[in-house]
Amino acid sequence: MHSPQLDSSAKSATAAPGRTPAVIRLLVLATFVVILNETIMINAIPRLMSALHITEQTAQWLSTAFMLTMAAVIPITGWFLQRVSTRSAYATAMGLFLLGTALAAVAPAFEVLLGARIIQASGTAVMMPLLMTTLMQVVPETDRGRVMGTVSLAISVAPAMGPTVSGVILQFGSWRLLFAVVFPIAALITWRGLKQLKNVGEPRFSTVDWLSVVTAAAGFGGLVYGLSRFEGGDVRVAAAIVAAGLVAIAVFVFRQLSLQKRGVPLLDLRTLRHRTYTVALILMSVAFMAMLGSMVLLPLYLQNIRGLNALEAGLLVMPGGLAMGLLGPTVGRLFDRFGGRVLVIPGAIGITLSLVGFTQVTMTMPLWQLLGLHTLLMVGLAATFTPVFTLGLGAVPPPLYSHASSILSTLQQVAAAIGTALVITVMSARADALGSAGVTETLANLNGMRLAFIVGAALSVAVVITALLLPARADNAGKTDEVDEAGKPGEDEAGKSGETDRTEETRPVEQPV
Template sequence: MSRQLLDSPAKPDNAIAGRTPPVIRLLVLATFVVILNETIMINAIPNLMGALKITEQTAQWLSTAFMLTMAAVIPITGWFLQRVSTRGAYATAMGLFLSGTAAAIVAPGFELLLAARVVQASGTAVMMPLLMTTLMHVVPEQDRGKVMGNVTLAISVAPAMGPALSGVILNFGSWRLLFAVVLPIAALITWGGMKQLDNVGEPEVSTIDWSSVVLAALGFGGLVYGLSRFQGADTGLAAGIVVAGLAAIAVFVVRQLSLQKTGSPLMDLRTLKHRTYTVALILMSVAFMAMLGSMILLPLYLQNIRGLSALQAGLLVMPGSLAMGLLGPTVGRLFDRFGGRVLVIPGAVAITLSLAGLTQASMTMPYWQLLGLHTMLMVGLAATFTPVFTLGLGAVPPALYAHGSSILGTLQQVAAALGTALVVTVMSARADSLQARGVDATAASLDGMRLAFLIGVVLSVGVIITALLLPARADSNAEHAGVGH
């Protein structure tokens, strides 16, 4: 196998003349397929309840466990990606994902299906940080915006497309078909990747601090689990789990600060010393909360209030999701030309306006208006995510790329869980309060959804404020970023 493609980043940068390196295209495709599976089970819940004789709450665990595993495993990936080769990390990630997918197809019952989902998620947790880290090493700074636009397709659009695609697939067969369709596609991508992928950078030999691993799993996993429990009735227990998770994260942070003195932290928090990276993290987290909150609310509104089927609801939100993905490369090119602020600030305003429009949802709001508002939301998010990811990771030195990607991925999972918990809790509390006063159940639920969308508006205003703190470019940090040369 020829090794000149990626061993020296300067060579491929010149050879590709501003085009996306083949390795990044391959990793984007692989990441899209594995992240798609995070939300692909949502529409299969009724199917699963009948086939496996389980309750709705039990079936929800097939999505919750995936998210929990991601939150627990991603913090380890910063250390893992520095210790193994690019090919080794790719083989591990896709090997785990393929094993989990194959096991899911033949799982005889819920317990083994849940275990298969955990294995799937373990592979998925490695892919996104691997993609981001490789991109920062092989793509020159002046081209990162355009290439990061392709990455947006994988990490932002895939979760949004999962429910829509699963709704289509489930029309042709049982829940097993969801995995049967994915398996050959993932296997083909894995085979192509192992043929084409060369190693980027040199692995570093380092020991792992197992107490940090345990603390990360308990802290981030516990936090995400606690937040997911707010969707049920026992909010007291959920709050207790959240507090315990936060306490474990606090101990984890103290442990990492101590390990940084010896040079072997599991998650290197020195990335947070770079102001642009920290601002980007905050902005990304708040935007993800707004996005995931709307992803939960809109299907609930369309199906429970307006009476659409899961497939119809999925098809209505699909144009916005597709627009987000297709605009990614264009947004990236605009970022390379004009910088981040001219994209992020209008994007944040578009998010606010679209969510404000959804606060006016009613029993008779035209579907074309809902489609337009959702598309505006997705376009605003596309204009926001690509510059934020590029500016944030571009602000840290190359030695910290893996850790920067790891922290980014971990906070995405936490933000997704927090956004979901927030809107569901607000919606449920409002609806219950109105029903206690004698309001019709449907009208009470609709009012609860409007209030939850208003929470999204408040969050999006936070995105606008944070966007004003971002620089146009990461050029001022060039001495830190090193731009991979």
């Protein structure tokens, strides 16, 4: 069944080659603002402890709960984005974010502030999959690398810039200023977005499987929560929670496999049949672990070992974050011209070299060396993320874009939790062992950090190996995967739910290279 409405919306939203569609520019701006808040509370913890009379572990929940909510909500967005219009999804996401931000700014107690962060995260969880799904629908394949380079500014640079932004804002006032500054900016973006945003695609309505919703929230949320408990908590309790989360995820997976036979999964796991997409997921997850691990360790080293304040530590890591953002569009254009391998492989090697360099940190390592290593890490990540996102999502057919972007976003949160838990656990265990042996606290912590960086460097080797498995271009991967799908016509019953019609309707957006 052909839909004139879809044709008109797709044509109006799709930009001419060489130009970024207005809808993507709006969504990138909105996504940058909401994702920035994932890490904006890191530098505010000392202020919050004093103002709200809470412990450091309690204050840390403001970041943990944000990440936890993202992990629990994102798996549901694949279903949600297929069943509402672009404008409705945008209004829901930004409305929740604005409500949470306003509530946080006036929160009288920690419990209210925590609830506000959860509401913020619920809106943020919708924005990233919405951006990725819309991009894949309206951007011609020949321009996806360039546009995805701009998108990487929101996805990767925003969390990296969070501590720097908060460090600057906190110089001028209390922790409430973090939300007071963000609110009018987010409100202006929301107003402009609702004024200019046009619907892309056509929503499909169906019932939701509540068992899938519950097991997804319990599984992914429980996994992230359990991993966060390794940081200074009871290891046995944390391990039990992680195990329970993994069991819930297993139930969720089996449920989706069952629902796929009827064409109504909450999160369509058929995306994992596409080899390029699966390889991209693995590479992205390990690279994200390396990035978040360094983001946690470096400020601890700079402030606790070297004696820098929060603003100075934030300014030191700012050049790397800016380099990552500024290189995004350039990396995207290079990808469109030369393909992914010439970027991903050197980028992966750069990540490994920088982490190897961080294993040599000392009490007196010059700050310019630290700045150079961090910048190399961010440049390596910039050269890696944009091609990986583009190759991975380009390998799946259009009806699976929303599900593919939801899985990608969910794994980012899980990888962030694993990376944080891993480096903190390794660092603490090593520091405690050395402390028991009579080593001074500062030296014990320094050696713990060095060991944690060694673990990160070892993991980054997997990024290099995985990079070698990626194809040069998304169209090569897509053709291979489409042949695989076409060779199994009897296995997919997605047509019963209208996916076959939607494939034909969305296919004109694809442009051959």
